[in-house]
């Protein structure tokens with residue numbers, strides 16, 4: 346039987362290295378882009394949440410504090426599920442796991458910039474669209490938020 350587990354992974358760990366490969370494959374290569382060392386170093390103090398299926402890392406997301414704006418706001422970013430495992434509920438499980446951690450840690454709002462193709466995914470998880478569409482990494486995005 347398949348064993349699914351979500352957990353925080355440590356920046357620089359072996360699991361982290363696998364998560365970078367996954368993010369590169371899912372989020373960057375299809376756009377002809379890659380991460381720079383500076384992009385990755387800037388994430389040392391962000392929270393890296395991974396989902397595993399029988400010990401294999403199959404998804405990742407990051408939560409970033411927004412201390413300049415408010416101590417109670419997090420930004421969710423870099424949400425990626427391995428293509429072989431998409432549309433099977435793993436992304437929803439991982440988002441809900443990270444939200445539970447955010448609530449227990451005293452945060453009360455998560456914001457994110459959703460790609461058009463992922464808007465329905467976040468709507469299903471009760472995120473609301475705010476503002477107008479804008480371009481990020483050359484593709485249309487919209488800001489979405491969820492209050493706790």
Ligand SMILES: CC(C)(COP(=O)(O)OP(=O)(O)OC[C@H]1O[C@@H](n2cnc3c(N)ncnc32)[C@H](O)[C@@H]1OP(=O)(O)O)[C@@H](O)C(=O)NCCC(=O)NCCS
Pocket residue numbers: 371372424425426427430431432433434435436437438458459460462463465466467469
């Ligand atoms: C978006 C993503 C994280 C969702 O994770 P997932 O595990 O595939 O999603 P779940 O199985 O939990 O939820 C599926 C629901 O989300 C929506 N959804 C997910 N991917 C979608 C897509 N590409 N297009 C439209 N709807 C999508 C659908 O409503 C779907 O429900 P359904 O299966 O009943 O139709 C994942 O598909 C992914 O990594 N996509 C590529 C990278 C990406 O777009 N990341 C988000 C950047 S903002």
